[in-house]
Ligand SMILES: [Zn+2]
């Protein structure tokens with residue numbers, strides 16, 4: 165059965181069912197020859213459950229295979245969950261990249277700060293601009309968000325128009341950049357919108373997000389009324405917040421010191437792109453100690469409790485230039501990304517122990533989300549009136565709530581999907597018609613490893629129960645040529661009765677060896693396996709945990 169019919173399809177390769185790692189593809193053509201565009205190439209941050217792993221990236225095997233049919237990569241904005249995998253993954257694709265000026269400049273600054281990263285040429289598109297990639301006519305829609313230049317994409321095709329919302333909220337007074345472009349979105353609704361592929365992050369929160377301007381007022385009050393030093397931590401990429409802090413500081417005669425490399429990098433890009441026009445130069449961190457306490461605001465990285473970032477080091481009293489103490493005030497102008505709560509609490513507790521007053525969004529309006537709450541989602545659906553809604557950018561609960569909200573708002577077709585699902589948007593009823601390879605890569609040191617590899621599972625096991633290494637040298641006749649070598653790593657030194665675990669392991673090795681009949685001793689694999697089992701069993705009986713045991717048998 166041949167169906168040479170053109171179809172419009174969508175598939176998420178990341179970001180659906182998880183926070184972060186956004187990567188979507190749109191395809192046009194018949195089943196055998198589709199032409200593609202990629203929207204966003206983001207990362208997710210790894211938690212404690214992935215020891216030694218910093219970042220999680222989408223697996224782009226499928227895109228590497230389809231490379232010659234892909235017209236380009238469009239970046240909606242410069243948040244890590246949308247563009248953070250570019251430096252690692254772009255060299256495997258080498259496709260044309262399209263982004264607005266701030267995103268392009270930040271990508272370049274990031275590349276320059278990472279040794280060995282190859283330059284990525286970017287086609288810079290003005291805000292609200294239009295461009296064509298094969299069968300896709302793309303128009304940018306400015307959206308308010310928590311970083312300058314967040315863009316929705318109107319993707320026009322011969323089979324209909326799609327709104328890929330990107331990250332957005334409705335904020336009539338966003339401090340930086342234009343508010344969400346209501347007129348353009350209404351016009352899209354008037355012309356007819358086939359499908360909305362949209363941000364579900366805050367779909368479980370009622371009402372509307374407050375404005376950045378409301379936050380700026382609170383920050384100004386808190387900075388003005390502070391008796392001594394003030395520290396503020398926020399996402400470095402939230403330039404509106406950076407601006408709000410700078411204006412509040414200037415209003416009460418304080419200088420702003422930037423603490424942390426990403427803060428400096430983003431401030432520089434924001435200057436170059438005009439988003440800090442009219443703001444006094446920031447001061448470098450080495451002047452901090454020379455300024456009177458009531459004349460300084462330290463704008464610090466580390467709002468997520470990242471152990472290597474500025475604020476965690478300050479909280480541990482281990483920062484070379486910056487310290488806080490009794491009477492100082494530190495404001496968390498941020499919210500915990502799920503999974504980071506413990507790290508953040510460690511930083512807060514460190515500061516409180518030093519006598520610092522810590523202010524968070526628990527008691528003051530010092531942070532607003534950059535994502536739409538329910539009333540905003542409803543308003544967007546009212547403007548655009550899509551026939552189809554595909555909830556993305558969220559965990560299962562967020563997407564399910566977004567879908568229910570859309571149905572209640574009168575959207576006829578809601579298509580829940582998962583990473584790797586290929587959704588046909590047109591023609592006909594939308595449905596999942598296929599699956600494309602999707603998965604995860606881990607950034608492990610400087611290498612990218614497949615999440616399916618054993619590396620991290622091994623590491624977790626070693627971290628939980630340590631390891632015993634045994635080496636035996638056997639003669640040809642099957643006797644021990646020397647005393648066995650036994651080493652324990654990460655295992656308690658003594659058992660409950662006080663006997664050294666190393667002796668217990670050693671005895672298990674020799675007893676097991678001696679109990680083997682001579683013919684079996686000539687089979688090194690059989691010897692190794694018998695000893696491995698015996699040592700693990702012996703230790704487990706005393707410890708109730710089974711370490712990894714590695715036995716090496718050499719014939720001499
Ligand atoms: Zn974002």
Ligand SMILES: [Zn+2]
Nearest residue numbers: 243245246331
């Ligand atoms: Zn996002």
